[in-house]
Amino acid sequence: MYVLDGPGVRDSRPSRTAGLCVERLAARLATAADAQRPALIADFWAEVERRGAPLVEQAAGSPGRYAVTFLWRGHRATCQVLLLADGLTDPGDLTSALLDRLPGTDVWHLTYLLPAGSGGAYRLAADISPGGPPADPGRLRQRLRALCVYAAADPLNSHPDAVTWSDSDGSVYAVPAAAG
Template sequence: MYVLDDGPGTRDARLLRTAGPCVERLAARLTAATEVERAALLAEFWADAERRGTPLVEEVAENSGQYAVTFLRRGHRATCQVLLLADGVTGHGDLAPALLDRLPGTDVWHLTYLLPAGSGGAYRLAADISPGGPPADPKRRRQRLRALCAYAAVDPLNPRMADVTWGAPGGSAYAVPGAAA
């Protein structure tokens, strides 16, 4: 678990990034699985995510009143990075911290934030399928992420819609228990 800072003496609790319990459980199960079992585990994971709807929200026992909110995106072999644009979570200045992580050897892209009860907002996701992967040069990578924002779309596993502040007509809603409707 780590905290992203906004500068000396400041801490933005909204950006407390952690490993999501759902993804940790999947990773542990995949480690001991055969190839056939891995395919079944991944199919089961995605079926559960579709049934529950995303993002996945799980209470964190050791942090009373805190919830692990896991944003998911199913990738394919051409996906080289996935960007989350979330009201109240993603900073407009530096988009790199809003990149989802890929669970190695799978199609699971994930990003979990530890958020307090009552948190909520709207979000969109953008999958980068550009050939050659992300640029190594930091300036070009920032430009690529900014350009990727134009392709952000609603979460296909989330039926709840909301207005976003990222310049798009609509997005998917996320809500932690206690959030206003």
């Protein structure tokens, strides 16, 4: 992750947070009739396709900070999704880089609160191994390390600034610079 120097950039450390866009979807789903849920989810994905991923939203109550939401559209075989992002994910603790699934949907998400002007390269990998993730922490770490080989560019990212990360294509995320 890179951070542009400037006024208002006091703390460049990323912190995991709740994504505003996913919270709005969850709230709508919680009050929707079962018959309405598929349309709400379809509308969410249409908005993501229109805007491109990751979703970048001004963080409420945090001037100069943005909620950056990485997304994956899963299917019934998806048991976990891993984010590998410059400066955001710790290669020594890949479990902290797993996306969360919005229950009852195909929406997998992970949001970081980031300062204005930050950005970097990232890749995603979906685990579709039969039987789901191992319960044993050691075996889970081993599975996640193996999954890194399959990480690729974000299919929802429409930013033209694709980068090369090792021998695989990657995607970029960029937070707007602070107004000044």
